[in-house]
Amino acid sequence: DEGKSWFECQGIPGNTKVVADHINNQKFYALNLREGKIYESTDGGKSFQPKELKLPQAANPASTGFGQGKLYVTPEREGNLWITIADGLYNATDGENFVRLPLVEAVQGFGFGKEAPGSSYPALYLVGVVQGVRGFYRPDNGAKTWIRINDNEHEFGQIMQITGDPKKYGRVYIGTFGRGALYGDPVQ
Numbered sequence: 001d002e003g004k005s006w007f008e009c010q011g012i013p014g015n016t017k018v019v020a021d022h023i024n025n026q027k028f029y030a031l032n033l034r035e036g037k038i039y040e041s042t043d044g045g046k047s048f049q050p051k052e053l054k055l056p057q058a059a060n061p062a063s064t065g066f067g068q069g070k071l072y073v074t075p076e077r078e079g080n081l082w083i084t085i086a087d088g089l090y091n092a093t094d095g096e097n098f099v100r101l102p103l104v105e106a107v108q109g110f111g112f113g114k115e116a117p118g119s120s121y122p123a124l125y126l127v128g129v130v131q132g133v134r135g136f137y138r139p140d141n142g143a144k145t146w147i148r149i150n151d152n153e154h155e156f157g158q159i160m161q162i163t164g165d166p167k168k169y170g171r172v173y174i175g176t177f178g179r180g181a182l183y184g185d186p187v188q
Helices: none
Strands: 018-020 029-030 037-042 049-052 070-071 079-084 088-092 106-112 124-131 133-138 158-164 172-178 181-184
Touching: 018 070, 029 070, 037 124, 037 158, 079 124, 088 106, 106 172, 124 158, 133 158
Parallel strands: 106 158
Antiparallel strands: 018 029, 029 037, 037 049, 070 079, 079 088, 106 124, 124 133, 158 172, 172 181
16 A cells, blocks of 8 residues: 555564565565575565475575575566575575575675576576686576676675666676775676
């Protein structure tokens, strides 16, 4: 009702960040790594049901490091969830059965952007370590391989925020610590 009335959500711990499904406006999700739970609401956020969170090959999900341990919902995909923790990236296309992306060794930032030409899946962007190399990355093939989109001369200090432009494929935005926000386009 456009914010005219409010209610307290049931079944979810206080101070838990909630994210909305981009397709189904009745679905909301929340993550609590310390308890090892993922919460789902199917009634517009009125109540949440906990599910056990199973992250395969996670070193220690409760040890999130530098504010990591975030839950993301893929644009234009109902129930397609991503979790970033300090030691990896996980995806569940069904909202609960997560798989670890094997090439990603550390994540400091994650986001989405406009899909690549010929693709129907949003582009992914990541700041972290992929196959032993720290950088900014974008996969163009469903996260099977990651393309480094920066070089050693353009790391800009500590970066914890990255996302793609929702309307222009390849444009990436990064948030820096004390240097403002920067954006870049692919080299032609």
